[in-house]
Amino acid sequence: MSAQWSDLLSAALVGTERRPAPDLLDDAAELAVARRAAVPALEGLTLPEPAPEETAPAAPAAASVRLAGLLDAQGGGVEARLDLVVEWLTAAVDRGLRVSPAVLPELLDAARAHRSLRPLVAAAGGARAPWLAAQNPTWAYLWSPADTGNPAAWEEGTLPQRVAHLRAVRAKDPDAGRELLESGWAGEGGEDRAPLLEALRVNLSAADEALLERALDDRRREVRNRALALLAELPDSGYGRRMADRARAAVQRDGPLLRVDPPAVCDSAMQRDGIVPKPPAGVGARTWWLEEVVARTPLQAWPPDLLRLTVADGWDRVLHRALARAAAGQRAADWAAALLDLLEPQVKADPRPDDVFLLESLYEVLPAAERADRAVAKLRSPDDEAGLDRLLDLCPAPWPPELVAAFRDDLVALVRRSGTGRRVRERSRIAATRLPPDPALLDGILAGADDRDVANMAARQAVERLAETLRFRHDMIEELS
């Protein structure tokens, strides 16, 4: 700043009443224009090191424009189109193409909020993505290794910081993590104990059992429940053995038969292990205790042919329900498949909401191929709706040909019936990103459907929208080819 300008400025600040400066504004104008004309060009800068060379070819321009459109926040945010972004990126990775640099900032922002995108961004972002991300702290954390923990955070941090630190220590050294938690356990506040205990899930092992057993006697139900959930995940725990003893006392083999004698009381030891003495409305107390015990018993406690035995005195539905809960909780795929074979016909005949929910939790445990097989069977069997949408939702893209064919045949039937709009809409939404991107797939589906049937309008519109999505995906893949 020139001396002359500073003089004018200080006069202007205090006012010419107190510091007379005749023609202040005229003088300032002359200087101001001169100052602007002599703009402060920076000097002596050096060109920075160029970004690493790209090895993969860039995606074609039209494909990049489409990706930018999918990521455009003004179009409703990436959430609504996350599946399509994933498909775009996956197709690009398959073809060895990389994302245009112009789209990378939006993509890195999207991957910040949606972890599922991160590996795809790393694979499709070329050399430019890590180069760019390293310059912006909000993206750099995408590429940096897991948080290694911060001891100060453990002593003084907020609860989320303390949990993050504990998880980080557990990831590196599980014993050190447990000892850290154990050392101050008695002094931890009631609100904090449950979330802190949950951090033991990282590298959970039998060595953690003693601390979890201690937490079973906690004053707070939340802490007790968290401890129970973790104990149930240990393969050979005292908790599992206690439950197995109770279960085997209640369910006994008698030749080809299973005889059931439910627990007569819910004693304090059972309550300590999480069994709630008061049954839900409409369920007998002993029946409830039986279900609770069996549902919490490790499935390895049973003989492998348990499900082939005949259950005496009509206890089969209760027993199978309880075993289904156990299979879902212990993620036992083989038990889940066998139990579905038993339960599906029952639920089809009498689809009670909590039974449908139980079926859905068993589907979640099945491997993808088994899910697809079951979805095909349901689609092919008339009016077997219980849990079907959830099952379809669990079948990952791309659907196998048999499932595609079954879905299409079902759709043909649905659009010819009245009042199926909601069903078609929901099913089309699920199928939209899982069907192969072939618009011809839906050709002829609407042929013969009655155009004037108002009740069927919603179904037809849903099919048209589905066709549009398939065409969009088809063009999207074409652009990348």
Next chain:
Amino acid sequence: MLWSVAQVLALAPDAASQRAARELAGPHRWREAGWDPEDGLLWGLCPGSGTRLYQTGVDTSGPAYRCSCPSRKIPCKHALGLLLLWAGGGLPEATPPGWAAEWYAAREARTARTTGPRTISPTTIERRAGRVAAGLAELDRWLADQVRHGIAGAARLGYGHWDAMAARLVDAQAPGAAGSVRRLASAASAGAPDRLLTELALLRLLVAAHDRLDALPADLAATVRTRVGYQVATDDVLASPPVRDRWLVIAIHDEADEFLTVRRVWLSGVEHGRPALILTFTPSGQQLPGDFVLGTTVDADLCFYPGGAPLRALVSARHGPPEPAAAVGGLRIGAALRGYAAGLAADPWLDRWPMWLAGVVPVRTGARWAVVDDTGAGLPLARSPEQPWRLVSVSGNRPVRLAGEWTPAGLRPLTVWSADGPEML
């Protein structure tokens, strides 16, 4: 000559239109569609909801659009879909049907029609000149008052203080000066006395220049009149000698407030290197004109508004349709700054100057960003809440062409050009 898909999509008013247009870009969506390479006319019938058939036409030489659909977007998804189909080579050459030919003929006639000059009575002109002179005299006293009392407390004055003076200037029919007074408020409330004194001084310079308007050279006088707020009649602009060139569209930039969207289309003459600005004002919420396409050249006659550093221009004639073009021209930083200094000498109130830079790289210098060229010269970017990540990513620290506006606050980057073409920033 066909356009590229990206060019067509650049015309879309929003992302939703882009998506909708793609769905309409299949041949099965259209009936009796075709195009006439001679006139650059496209047409087709598109089934809408129910049994309606929409008539869609595009004149690519404008481009101009016509569609019988109820959408208020221009271009609508049908026009965009038709353009996409054409860009993909999916339209057959044919003779236009009656309705399309009629529309084209009517458009030609309208374009050719000229309106007679409006005459304004000398008394009206004199009365306005008197009002403006009185308004500026009051502004002069007000300016002197500001520095007499001192501007140290300006940050506490609130918008009302500045708005009152601005409103009196609007009443005095000096809207340009009124706008400058209103802008003082932002310098004042930002606690930037340096900027505030500069703006006050430039206003004083405007008043002083207006006082001796008749003694000024014609170009400078025209600049002063424009800055004060006199409108120049379109016919007067179009009566000035045209400048013909192939004009490269280097940037399109919109600024919207609650009432008005201002679209600035920056052009650079391929042959003569001259910059030009096409300004359009559109009520907010209405469709912006889509007659310039980023990254294309158009062979046209431009007529410039009078002034010391003429930038704003009108198109008086187009000699051909827009054509895709490679980026050409562009200056090193030193030359670009000399161009700005020359502009400032001719128009001291210049606060927005186009820069078409070649061979620059974005770099971080301390807390700010700058662009630097291979001579080691740099230009600071204007401070912005957004970091220039797209510019950084596209450049990859390799030299790129950059179109931007130079302002007293720094360079505002608008488009970056890599080997793949232009990207809006």
